[in-house]
Amino acid sequence: PAMLGILGGGQLGRMFAVAAKTMGYCVTVLDPDENAPAAAFADRHIRAPYNDPAALRELAQSCAAVTTEFENVNADAMRELAKTTRVSPSGDCVAIAQDRIAEKSWINKAGLPTAPYLAIESVEDIQVDLAPYLPGILKTARLGYDGKGQARVKTAAEARAAYANLGGQACVLEKMLDLKLEVSAIVTRVSAAQSAVFPLAENIHKDGILDESIVPARIAPALAAQAQEMARKLADALDYVGVLAVEFFVLADDSLVVNEIAPRPHNSGHYTLTACLTDQFQQQVRALCGLLPGKTDLLSPVVMVNLLGDVWKENGGEPNWDVLMEAPNAQLHLYGKKAARPGRKMGHFNVMAATADDALEQARALKDTL
Ligand code: ATP
Ligand code: MG
Ligand code: MG
Known part of the structure; x- marks a missing residue:
C-alpha cells in the first residue's frame, strides 16, 4: 500500500493516521517527540525536527503524498517536497494561513469580510x-x-x-466586534469541481480555547448555508487542495465575518468522527490522494466537548469515565498524551441526541461527572 507522510504527530496527526490506516494506507509521521500521539498509529516515526532537511528528504523519497497537521511548518520545506512528491495543502496556502496579515488580505481579496x-x-x-x-x-x-x-x-x-x-x-x-456567536465551516476541496463542506459548527470558547462545538449551529439555515458558501469561495480563491477550516463571527445583525483559517482539520470538526459518514480526517486522506470527497451529511445532532488537562486529577490521575462509558450516545476519544497539563488538549467526547439542545444538555451533565 502507498505510504502517506504527515508533518507533525499531535492529536490531529494521530486521527489522520487512524483514518489513513483504516483506508488501507501506510503512514510515516515526522515529529521530534518520541511520545508523539500519532506515533502509536504510524508504520514509521521519523524522530526529527519538522524542518530537518534530511528528514524531509527521507519523507519525499519514501512517501507517495505528504500533508501537515499544523500550519507552522516551513512553507518553503513544503514547496521543496512538492518538487518530488504530492503535497497537500500547498506550501503557498500554508504560508498564507500562518501569517495573519497575508491571511486577512487574502480573505478580503476573495471578496469576504474580516474585522x-x-x-x-x-x-x-x-x-x-x-x-x-x-x-x-x-x-x-x-x-x-x-x-x-x-x-x-x-x-x-x-x-x-x-x-x-x-x-x-x-x-x-x-x-473588537460584538459577537453573537462563533461558527466554523470545514471544506474539503480536491479540485474546482470537487468539494464538500461539513455542516456548520457553533463554537463556544472558554479562556480563549475551544470548549464545545454544537452541530447543527443554532442559526438560521440560510445563514449556515451562506457560511458554507463563503468557505467554499475562499478555498476556490486559494485553489486549495485539502481540508480547510474557516472560523466565522456572527454579528448582532446576523452578518458573517471571517476570523481566521486553518489549513488542516480543525478541533471544531471532531464531531464528524461520530456524526458524519465521512469524517474530516478521512477527507484529508481523500484530498491528499486526489480521491473524491466523501459525503458530509450529518447523521444526528451532536455536541463535542473538549477534554483539557484541567479535568485530570491533581496527581495526574485520569478522570472518572464510568458514567460517560455507560452513556449509550457518547463516544470518547483520548489522544494518548502522557502528561496532563492545564489547557492541554487530552481528548474529547461527542454526544448525539435528537436535537442539538438535548445533546448539549446531556454533554454538560456528562462532563460534570468526570
Ligand atoms: P485558535 O486557537 O482558534 O487558532 P487564535 O489564538 O488564533 O485561536 P483567534 O481565533 O484570532 O485566536 O481569537 C480567539 C478568540 O478571541 C476568538 O475565537 C474570539 O472569541 C475572540 N476574538 C478574536 N478576535 C476578535 C474580534 N475581532 N472581536 C471579538 N472577539 C474576538
Ligand atoms: Mg481561532
Ligand atoms: Mg488561530
Whole structure:
C-alpha cells in the first residue's frame, strides 16, 4: 500500500493516521517527540525536527503524498517536497494561513469580510489614527493559537504599549466586534469541481480555547448555508487542495465575518468522527490522494466537548469515565498524551441526541461527572 507522510504527530496527526490506516494506507509521521500521539498509529516515526532537511528528504523519497497537521511548518520545506512528491495543502496556502496579515488580505481579496484591521509590520505602521480599530485586539501575525499572543486594548496608548510589549514583531490590530456567536465551516476541496463542506459548527470558547462545538449551529439555515458558501469561495480563491477550516463571527445583525483559517482539520470538526459518514480526517486522506470527497451529511445532532488537562486529577490521575462509558450516545476519544497539563488538549467526547439542545444538555451533565 502507498505510504502517506504527515508533518507533525499531535492529536490531529494521530486521527489522520487512524483514518489513513483504516483506508488501507501506510503512514510515516515526522515529529521530534518520541511520545508523539500519532506515533502509536504510524508504520514509521521519523524522530526529527519538522524542518530537518534530511528528514524531509527521507519523507519525499519514501512517501507517495505528504500533508501537515499544523500550519507552522516551513512553507518553503513544503514547496521543496512538492518538487518530488504530492503535497497537500500547498506550501503557498500554508504560508498564507500562518501569517495573519497575508491571511486577512487574502480573505478580503476573495471578496469576504474580516474585522476592520491594521497590519503592523514595523513601528511606523502603528503611528496612524487607531480610532477605527479601537477598542481592539492586538494579535501577533504569526504563531498565536488558543488566544496566545493577543492583547485586548482600549486606547491608542495601550495598543502602542502592547505592541512594544510583544517585542515589535509583526502584528494586526483588529477591531473588537460584538459577537453573537462563533461558527466554523470545514471544506474539503480536491479540485474546482470537487468539494464538500461539513455542516456548520457553533463554537463556544472558554479562556480563549475551544470548549464545545454544537452541530447543527443554532442559526438560521440560510445563514449556515451562506457560511458554507463563503468557505467554499475562499478555498476556490486559494485553489486549495485539502481540508480547510474557516472560523466565522456572527454579528448582532446576523452578518458573517471571517476570523481566521486553518489549513488542516480543525478541533471544531471532531464531531464528524461520530456524526458524519465521512469524517474530516478521512477527507484529508481523500484530498491528499486526489480521491473524491466523501459525503458530509450529518447523521444526528451532536455536541463535542473538549477534554483539557484541567479535568485530570491533581496527581495526574485520569478522570472518572464510568458514567460517560455507560452513556449509550457518547463516544470518547483520548489522544494518548502522557502528561496532563492545564489547557492541554487530552481528548474529547461527542454526544448525539435528537436535537442539538438535548445533546448539549446531556454533554454538560456528562462532563460534570468526570
Ligand atoms: P485558535 O486557537 O482558534 O487558532 P487564535 O489564538 O488564533 O485561536 P483567534 O481565533 O484570532 O485566536 O481569537 C480567539 C478568540 O478571541 C476568538 O475565537 C474570539 O472569541 C475572540 N476574538 C478574536 N478576535 C476578535 C474580534 N475581532 N472581536 C471579538 N472577539 C474576538
Ligand atoms: Mg488561530
Ligand atoms: Mg481561532
